[in-house]
Amino acid sequence: GAVVSQHPSWVICKSGTSVKIECRSLDFQATTMFWYRQFPKQSLMLMATSNEGSKATYEQGVEKDKFLINHASLTLSTLTVTSAHPEDSSFYICSARDLAPGGVYNSPLHFGNGTRLTVT
Amino acid sequence: DAKTTQPTSMDCAEGRAANLPCNHSTISGNEYVYWYRQIHSQGPQYIIHGLKNNETNEMASLIITEDRKSSTLILPHATLRDTAVYYCIVRVSHAAGNKLTFGGGTRVLVKP
Numbered sequence: 001g002a003v004v005s006q007h008p009s010w011v012i013c014k015s016g017t018s019v020k021i022e023c024r025s026l027d028f029q030a031t032t033m034f035w036y037r038q039f040p041k042q043s044l045m046l047m048a049t050s051n052e053g054s055k056a057t058y059e060q061g062v063e064k065d066k067f068l069i070n071h072a073s074l075t076l077s078t079l080t081v082t083s084a085h086p087e088d089s090s091f092y093i094c095s096a097r098d099l100a101p102g103g104v105y106n107s108p109l110h111f112g113n114g115t116r117l118t119v120t
Numbered sequence: 121d122a123k124t125t126q127p128t129s130m131d132c133a134e135g136r137a138a139n140l141p142c143n144h145s146t147i148s149g150n151e152y153v154y155w156y157r158q159i160h161s162q163g164p165q166y167i168i169h170g171l172k173n174n175e176t177n178e179m180a181s182l183i184i185t186e187d188r189k190s191s192t193l194i195l196p197h198a199t200l201r202d203t204a205v206y207y208c209i210v211r212v213s214h215a216a217g218n219k220l221t222f223g224g225g226t227r228v229l230v231k232p
Contacts, residue, residue, distance in 0.1 A: 006163075034219055043207075044164065044222040093163045095220070108154065109220055111163035 002028050002098040006112030013084055013119055021079045021115045023094030029074035030096035034109065035067075038091040050077040084119045091116050124208045129227040138195040140226055142208030145189040151212050153184060154220070155193045157204040164207065164222075167193065198230045 003026040013019050023033055031052045036044040048069055049057040056069035068080040077096075081088055093114040097107055125143040132138040144153065154169040168175055168182045170191075175182040181194040195202055207225040 004163075036222075043224055044158075046219055046221065049219060091161075095163070108166040108169060110166065111156075113163045114161070116161070 002026075002096075002110045004094060004096050004110045004112040006094055006115050008115060009113060010116040011118070013117070015085050015119055016083055018080055018082045019084055019117060021081075021092055021094075021117075023077045023079070023096070023112055025075045025096045025098070025110075028096075028098035030077075030098070031074060033071060033077040033094055033096045035069065035077075035079050036093045036095070038093060038114075044093060047079075052077075081117065084117070086119045089117055089119045124210055124223055126206075126208050126223065126226045128224065129229070131229045131231055132195075132198050134200055134230055134232050135197055138198040138202065138228060138230070140193040140195075140206050140208075140228065141190065142193070143190045144208070144210045147188050147210050148212070151210045153182065153188075153191050154209045154211060155180070155182065156207045156209065156220075156222075157202075158207070158225070159201075159204045167206075200230050200232065202228065203230045204228060 005024045005026050007022045011019055033050040035047045037047050038044045046059050047062045050069045050071040052071045052074055058064045066082055071077040091114050093111055095109040095111040097109050152169050152171050155167040156164040157167055158164045168177055168180050170182045170184055172184055184191045205225040205227050207222050209220055
């Protein structure tokens with residue numbers, strides 16, 4: 001089945017530094033990827049929709065200058081948390097849908113295993 | 121997308137069937153019902169989805185009522201590894217960029 005890989009799986013950084021998280025679709029091409037954030041004991045909250053070759057679409061309340069998204073190829077999207085602060089500590093998860101020729105739009109999203117970010 | 125209502129939590133016995141209900145009374149005719157689960161500290165895992173017919177795969181069965189206002193996910197023989205948060209989501213699926221919106225889900229604890 002379709003596999004989405006995230007790297008790193010966990011990262012600890014100091015306040016004020018930037019952190020880049022990678023999301024790769026390993027065996028399919030994804031024109032669209034989604035970035036979610038999850039705080040402890042809460043559900044996943046969609047942050048932004050990443051579109052290959054164009055600007056990302058951010059959900060209301062998500063700062064686009066703080067969470068930089070780049071989707072330069074059909075298999076890679078990156079999320080950069082700039083000038084991270086302790087309140088940015090969270091579990092970040094990406095997802096993508098396989099839309100290869102013959103694929104259907106109701107095919108499921110596949111999720112990466114997440115990146116746990118801790119800002120000290 | 122239609123909102124869903126699920127019990128906050130439920131327990132079930134190992135080896136028994138687990139029946140997880142979901143209400144989606146405002147579902148539209150072109151909205152699918154999706155089920156995902158999230159095991160602790162992992163990304164969500166797709167389980168099954170359907171439009172109006174009942175569906176079955178190697179993981180579970182999905183029973184959708186005739187009026188489509190509710191559905192039940194059935195794990196036929198629950199194991200300890202099925203302990204997870206289960207999310208029921210309804211979504212229109214006609215566009216590549218269509219996102220999934222997660223609610224609170226049901227926290228399922230499978231007990232020996």
